[in-house]
Amino acid sequence: MKKPFKIPFKALSVIFTLVAMAGIMAFTLNNDIKIVTTKSPLPVLKKDSIASVKAFKQVYTVLMSARCMNCHPSGDVPLQGDDSRLHTMAPKRGVDGKGVYAMKCANCHQATNTPGVHTPPGNPNWHLPPADMKMVFQGKTPRQLAQQLVDPKRNGHKDLKKLIAHADDGLVLAGWNPGEGRTLPPMSHAAFKKAWLTWLNTGAYAPGK
Helix, strand or coil, X not given: CCCCCCCCHHHHHHHHHHHHHHHXXXXXXXXXXXXXXXXXXXXXXXXXXXXXXXXXXXXXXXXXXXXXXXXXXXXXXXXXXXXXXXXXXXXXXXXXXXXXXXXXXXXXXXXXXXXXXXXXXXXXXXXXXXXXXXXXXXXXXXXXXXXXXXXCCCCCCCCHHHHHHHCCCHHHHHCCCCCCCCXXXXXXXXXXXXXXXHHHHCCCCCCCC
16 A cells, blocks of 8 residues: 655745745735836826926927917917017907908918918918917916916817827928028927927926026
8 A cells, every 4th residue: 555645844835935925926916016118108207397397498489489479479469470560451360260250361371381472371270279268478488388388278278198299280380381581480390399298298397487
């Protein structure tokens, strides 16, 4: 008759330890452990107030240039020219931002730039911000403008995702294709977009003033 097989005590101890460790690891992984990988399909938000403010100061130079500010006036009359003077014929914003009565923006601003020096620039969606969301740039300090841009109640109801996408909006891009005789913004669109995304993705901090 064969003797019953006996597992040595030391072997049992090792087995119990391994089982216990496996149980602890399973419990831990199911309770709020986040696995960090080197690749992520989503942008990582890393707050950095210094980098954020520095990037916005670059953004601000573009937003305050004539190519942007002319369509973000403090009043209801758009601005024009490199000197941001009141628009000739004093067209008005209108409820939807596209003008009033017979003076609609699209009457002069066609889908593309009109050939010639200082002729009307064009875009299929040319308009000012609407009356209920004016998004004024003119006269704003860097701090005031930064705070406005991230406030959904004042920026056209845009969240972070929409703000990121706005860098490639058709009217934004039109600022770098303004027609003959007009200066371009102080940096390329690629440089502007990089600064814009840096500002947003590092916390969208507002400068001190």
